[in-house]
Amino acid sequence: MSESRYWNLLLHNVDGRSEIDDANFFFAQDGKTNAKSELHATIDALLNETKFDDNSSACKFPARKAWISEQLSISEFAHVECTEYKNILNRLNPKSATLVFPSAHINSPASMFGHTFLRINSAYNSKLLSYAVNYAANANPDKENAAIFAIKGLFGGYYGKYSLLPYYDKLKEYRDSEQRDIWEYDLNLKEDEVINMVRHIWELNGTHSNYYFFTENCSYNMLWFLEVARPTLHLKEYFNYQVTPLETVHACKAEGIIEDNFYRPSKRTTLLKYEELLNEEYVKTPLELVNTNINQQDIIDNTDIDIQQKRYILEAAIELLEYRRSKNKITKEKYLTLFHDISKARSTLGQGENLYIQTPPNPIDSHRAIRTSIGFGYREGESISFLGLRPSYHSLQDSNYGFLRGTQIEFMNFELSYSDKQIEVEDATILSIVSLAQRSDFFENLSWRTKFGWDKNSLDETANFIGTVGVGFSWGNEFAFIYAMTDPLFYLDGEFKSAIGASLGAVIDGESYMSTNMEITRRWYDTGDEQLLIGVYQSFRLSQNTQLMFSYDYKERLNFDLKRQEGTIKFNINYYF
Structure with a gap:
């Protein structure tokens, strides 16, 4: 019994060791590393109860009890009163389950991979009345030093804890406050499988584990629940060295458990739609209403404003109010007063046109995280070959189909070149993050980017270590966006050197099957030297995981005080898996 897959799933065992780091989760002293000892101790605890209320072994571990009872044909354990467990089971009324994927948060490095959690659906028609099962680090990245937050997250410096919250609370957090679009993937789990999952969720109530950003994270721990619900699933086997939220969605698709999906636009997406619908002369009017520069009655009484535009103005003002309240940018008292007054004014205008927001490309159809590339080209008249590997995750030059526009996050991106019997390192990026958040009338976001690693963009021809953090602005529409950045940087070529860079760029991505990227720096x-860098990239999405790319790179070089120009034409095929 102790070697059975299900028992080891209940213990979260990997290679004979549990990933649960809370001693209260185990009955045996060596239960973390000895599944057989933990099984015997669990059976002994269930057969020899000393408490008969919510603190009893059976009440704390209903999934273990149900499985042991079935395996050993034990029909009568000691009678215990599990009031808390029964109450939560009645409240949840579990019927089905949904995997929820809040997409990336464009201005938060800790959240640019997205997030996943589970929703337990009841018999209620409204999914807002369901409950969400979440796993998260007990950390607040907004109140901690960014470097310390990253280091502690990488090396298990935080505890991860499970929580069970009303689904509408999670929607307010991710969709409204953090401006994330929400994707819901309904799973084909049967009711009895969902009940088994809920039993195990209860067993983890109040326990903790060490949280690791790239492995034992929010998404990874949801996979344990799904495998407990249906032990024939092997979702965790899709991952070795890293687990990203979107990849867990891909794994669920590969295992055939996703049967439907639903899209919920974020507050940001909704407000941007109102910007699109409002006439240019009225696009700032909702802001003036929220800032109390004008009164809602001024809108109602203005005969020059079309009635549908009046509806849009007031509706957008309500959305802005809710957004500002979610960010604590307005007091509760002021929010309630304005919300009441503007909503009352809107009710006098009757029903208007429904707000239609087109569903964007589904993240489940996006490219996978690992990218391999092979290419050939010419540099200064000489033929050259390229070979690249990037374990994670997405770049601006990749197809953004299913990804958040204007974002990039890459780890360990390596590219080698071969020419004239010589192999050289073209790129060895440790980390590169880009957030080009387009500014609008409602959102005045900063854009930023950072990079650490080796590249060949310096004055000489060798790969030098470079570090840079840049800020700027981005503007755009549905067809393209432009950006302007300033990038202080340092690099090492035997000695420490620094520079300041200024960049202008454009991305044309209005078509789903192709994109064009251009940047001049x-x-x-x-040292007093100057350098010009130009990059042009044209990519074509051939399939979900195949991309064709043409590029041209121009660099000014400096050799022995002599400046020269270097141009590289490259043809690449990228494959993602």
Whole structure:
């Protein structure tokens, strides 16, 4: 019995060791590393109860009790009163389950991978009355030093805890406050499988484990619940060295358990739609209403404003109010007063046109995280071959189909070149993050980017270590966006050097099957030298996981005080898996 897959799933065992780090989860002293000892101790605890209320062994571990009872044909354990467990079971009324994927948060490095959690659906028609099962680190990245937050997250410096919350609370957090679009993937789990999952969720109530950003994270721990619900699933086997939220969605698709999906636009997406619908002369009017520069009655009484535009103005003002309240940018008292007054004014205008927001490409159809590339080209008249590997995750040059526009996060991106019997490192990026958040009348976001690693963009021809953090602005529409950035940087070529860079870029991505990226950069070095860099990339999405890319890179070089120009034409095929 102790070697059975289900028992080891209940213990969260991997290679004979449990990933649960809370001693209260085990009956045996060596239960974390000895499944047989933990099984015997669990059976002994169930047969020899000393407490008969919510603190009894049976009440704390209903999934273990149900499985042991079935395996050993034990029909009568000691009678215990599990009031809390029965209450939560009645409240949940579990019928089905949904995997929920809040997409990336564009201005939060800790959330640019997205997130996943489970929703336990009841018999109620409204999914808002369901409950969400979440696993998260007990950390607040907004109140901690970013470097310390990253280091502790990478090396298990936080506890991860499970929580069970009303689904509408999670929607307010992710969709409204953090401006994330929500994707819901209904799973084909049967009712008895969902009940088994809920039993195990209860067993983890109040326990903790060490949280690791790339492995034992929010998404990974949801996979345990799904495998407990249906032990024939092997979702965790899809992952070795890293687990990203979107990849767990891909794994569920590969295992055939996703049967339907539903899209919920974020507050940001909704407000941007109102910006699109409002006439240019009225697009700032909702802001003036929220800032109390004008009164809602001024809108109602203005005969020059079309009635549908009046509806849009007031509706957008209500959405802005809710957004500002979710960010604590307005007091509760002021929010309630304005919300009441503007909503009352809106009710006098009757029913208007329904707000239609087109469903964007589904993340489940996006490219996978690992990218391999092979290419050939010419540099200064010489033929050259390229070979690349990137374990994770997405770049601006990749197809953004199913991804958040203007974002990039890459780890360990390596590219080698071969020419004239010589192999060189073209790129060895440790980390690169880009957030090009387009500004609008309602959102005045900063854009930023950072990179650490080796590349060949310096004045000489070798790969030098570079570090940079840049800020700027981005503007765009549905067809394209542009950006302007300033990037202080340092690099090492035997000695420490610094520079300041200024970049202008454009991305044309209005078509789902292709995109064009262009950037021109001027750098001023502390040595007094200057450098011009130009990059042009044209990519075509051939299939979900295949991309064709043409690129041209121009770099000014400096050798022995002689400046020269270097151009590289490259043809690449990228494959994602």
